[in-house]
Amino acid sequence: MEMLHLRYFVAVAEELNFSAAARKLHMAASPLSQRIKDLEHELGQQLFDRSTHHVTLTDAGAALLPLARDVLERVSAIPWKLKEATRPQRSTVFLGMPAGVHPALRERVNALAERVKDRYELKRWPGTTADLVQGVHDGKLALTLARLPVADSALEQLPVMTERLGAVVPADRFAGRDAVSLAELVDLPYVAGPEEIVPAYFEQLDHQLGELGIKKRIRLTNTGYAGTSEVISSGEAFSISMLDPKSPMHGYGLENVIVLPFTDFRPQLDTGLLWRRDRAEAGDLRELVEAAKDLFGEHLTA
Known part of the structure; x- marks a missing residue:
């Protein structure tokens, strides 16, 4: 698991919108969506429920969010x-x-x-x-x-x-x-x-x-x-x-x-x-x- 995957996940979890998260990360929405899918595949868990108009965290995503934030904050504190x-x-x-x-x-x-x-x-x-x-x-x-x-x-x-x-x-x-x-x-x-x-x-x-x-x-x-x-x-x-x-x-x-x-x-x-x-x-x-x-x-x- 790469640190960038956690950063991408936190951005989407905070925005609950792939386009808004992509703008925040200065990247396109398509590769961001693919990185999230890669993370879900690696963890064996679906992190987001996606529909045409809404993005919500699954139970696994909600559990991962505080863990990911903690890891990123510890790394950025180095x-x-x-x-x-x-x-x-x-x-x-x-x-x-x-x-x-x-x-x-x-x-x-x-x-x-x-x-x-x-x-x-x-x-x-x-x-x-x-x-x-x-x-x-x-x-x-x-x-x-x-x-x-x-x-x-x-x-x-x-x-x-x-x-x-x-x-x-x-x-x-x-x-x-x-x-x-x-x-x-x-x-x-x-x-x-x-x-x-x-x-x-x-x-x-x-x-x-x-x-x-x-x-x-x-x-x-x-x-x-x-x-x-x-x-x-x-x-x-x-x-x-x-x-x-x-x-x-x-x-x-x-x-x-x-x-x-x-x-x-x-x-x-x-x-x-x-x-x-x-x-x-x-x-x-x-x-x-x-x-x-x-x-x-x-x-x-x-």
Whole structure:
């Protein structure tokens, strides 16, 4: 049995959807399905009940899941445990930073770096929430700020900030306005951010908008947040982003783009601080995590 087979099994068990698990693993669904069949053949047990629309764990699959998670977490802990055994007195660690982190959170990151400087050299590392969370899980990052929700049983999560979201709209179309309703946006397509960079919350938001009557979509790829702003600036669409003018996300704005609060909708984005539970409880990050929990303990709103 190969470690990859267990990783594939856990991904499918957590998603209960082969296509979603394949995207998470950056592979195609067909070879993933074959690897699961190989594992079932090797174990002599069916792990999933499959139908056209549903995937569920069998009793054998449910029994295997905690065992597989334990094995994978022990293996992924090897690099940091080895570093802990051979580390110098002061170690360099990395804290993940997704795009658009609010200045108030950056202040807390700087305060954390100052507080722990005698024990750790804390450096920031950029990335998407998905990549940063995986980096913490794999032991490459000590901590990360991440857009919630995040599903990873090996990680501890501390919600640290809630940011209200508003409608990003063409300024000329809504000149003089201080708010907008969803009903006024139904004839404009909603431009979803590139799938490879947007947090999981925005997938939920996209679905919610559809249920509330926003049916038209523009989907961009490989353009970044600037591409979204470009489409809105031309008057062809609207999007949703941080409402607080202090948010760095406003730096992606172009001429003819404004952000307005909704009158009949109140979306919000939560940010959390995440770390591996085992590294905090009895590992190399206990002092760092204790300091982080103290500094980030008061929940912020914007």
